Amino acid sequence: MAARTPDELPAELVLDDGARYPAIWLRDNCTCAGCVVPGSAGSGQKLFGITDLPPDLRIESADREAGTVRVVFAPDGHQARYDLAWLAARRPGLAVPPDDRAEDSKRLWEAADLADRLPGAEWEAFTGEPAERARCLEALLTLGFVLLRGVPAGDRAVLDVARSFGYVRETNYGELFEVRVEENPANLAFSSLPITPHTDNPYREPVPTIQLLHCLANAASGGDSGLVDGFRAAAALRRARPAALDLLARTPVTFRYADEHADLTATAPLIGVDPIGRIRSIRFNNRSMCPVALAAGQLPAFYAAYRAFAELLSAPAAQLNLRLEPGDCLVFDNTRILHARTGFTAGGRRHLQGCYADLDSAASALAVLRRGR
Numbered sequence: 360m361a362a363r364t365p366d367e368l369p370a371e372l373v374l375d376d377g378a379r380y381p382a383i384w385l386r387d388n389c390t391c392a393g394c395v396v397p398g399s400a401g402s403g404q405k406l407f408g409i410t411d412l413p414p415d416l417r418i419e420s421a422d423r424e425a426g427t428v429r430v431v432f433a434p435d436g437h438q439a440r441y442d443l444a445w446l447a448a449r450r451p452g453l454a455v456p457p458d459d460r461a462e463d464s465k466r467l468w469e470a471a472d473l474a475d476r477l478p479g480a481e482w483e484a485f486t487g488e489p490a491e492r493a494r495c496l497e498a499l500l501t502l503g504f505v506l507l508r509g510v511p512a513g514d515r516a517v518l519d520v521a522r523s524f525g526y527v528r529e530t531n532y533g534e535l536f537e538v539r540v541e542e543n544p545a546n547l548a549f550s551s552l553p554i555t556p557h558t559d560n561p562y563r564e565p566v567p568t569i570q571l572l573h574c575l576a577n578a579a580s581g582g583d584s585g586l587v588d589g590f591r592a593a594a595a596l597r598r599a600r601p602a603a604l605d606l607l608a609r610t611p612v613t614f615r616y617a618d619e620h621a622d623l624t625a626t627a628p629l630i631g632v633d634p635i636g637r638i639r640s641i642r643f644n645n646r647s648m649c650p651v652a653l654a655a656g657q658l659p660a661f662y663a664a665y666r667a668f669a670e671l672l673s674a675p676a677a678q679l680n681l682r683l684e685p686g687d688c689l690v691f692d693n694t695r696i697l698h699a700r701t702g703f704t705a706g707g708r709r710h711l712q713g714c715y716a717d718l719d720s721a722a723s724a725l726a727v728l729r730r731g732r
């Protein structure tokens with residue numbers, strides 16, 4: 360019998376259970392010593408690029424061997440071996456891509472869900488016990504915040520907290536920023552006025568993805584902190600008014616902050632969704648929002664959607680209220696959790712130090728801790 364020409368060969372591997380694996384997908388995931396850095400099977404550092412592969416790949420042959428399948432590709436005769444369990448777990452079309460930043464990796468909440476059991480730990484346990492640290496980082500990633508208590512109420516201690524799981528994101532405000540009453544505040548955060556729920560630094564791209572607030576003194580009456588789950592509010596908006604969610608996700612909004620030394624702008628939607636529609640980020644800050652650049656006919660619908668989202672965010676049931684005491688350090692996801700502050704009496708002393716860090720390092724720290732389990 361004459362050898363089959365390449366276009367008579369199958370373009371995909373079909374396993375007994377009907378799972379289909381296109382040849383190009385298989386080849387792109389070959390882990391032979393010629394295709395990935397030896398010893399890097401875990402991270403799969405590839406030694407080739409897509410343009411190095413033949414464009415018309417086919418399956419020359421496929422043979423089952425003890426829990427694996429050995430594939431020979433045409434036209435170049437390259438050989439690869441795949442673990443069947445590995446293939447089954449990655450069956451094309453089986454699952455949406457995992458993304459620890461998207462809503463389906465989160466536990467959405469409203470105030471009543473957490474009011475009597477705030478996720479948190481004592482600082483000493485957090486630093487000394489890997490299991491406690493893992494539990495706290497998991498809370499930060501799934502609930503969006505964690506409260507560490509008993510952090511020494513000293514100057515710059517907030518930086519130690521950030522460095523315990525990641526890296527400080529220095530900005531034009533410096534390594535850290537002070538939140539206390541000031542005489543002529545450049546920023547509302549430094550006044551004694553109440554501040555409605557917002558995310559920080561929406562005028563920056565990339566936005567700082569974690570914020571830390573460490574309480575050094577809180578003798579003022581008022582000055583309580585509030586947290587709101589922005590993903591939950593966005594999901595509620597989608598249920599009640601899908602067109603409103605869609606409009607907010609598709610409308611770029613510019614945010615700006617300017618002072619003597621800085622002039623920062625960034626443009627992004629109030630609700631960010633990923634390419635398959637999952638809620639993935641919230642940018643919400645009325646103080647630094649610039650005029651929305653839409654056609655006149657579209658602006659009323661935008662404002663109606665913006666108002667509906669703001670109403671969900673400011674609903675009393677949405678906001679978890681807590682009072683930070685000296686030594687408390689709140690760590691939260693600034694792409695999801697909005698924070699607020701009630702007004703306070705300028706007479707009583709209230710002093711917080713804050714800084715920024717990033718979620719990728721926190722997620723990495725957690726993944727490494729889990730390896731050890």
Ligand code: FE2
Nearest residue numbers: 548558559698
């Ligand atoms: Fe803030």
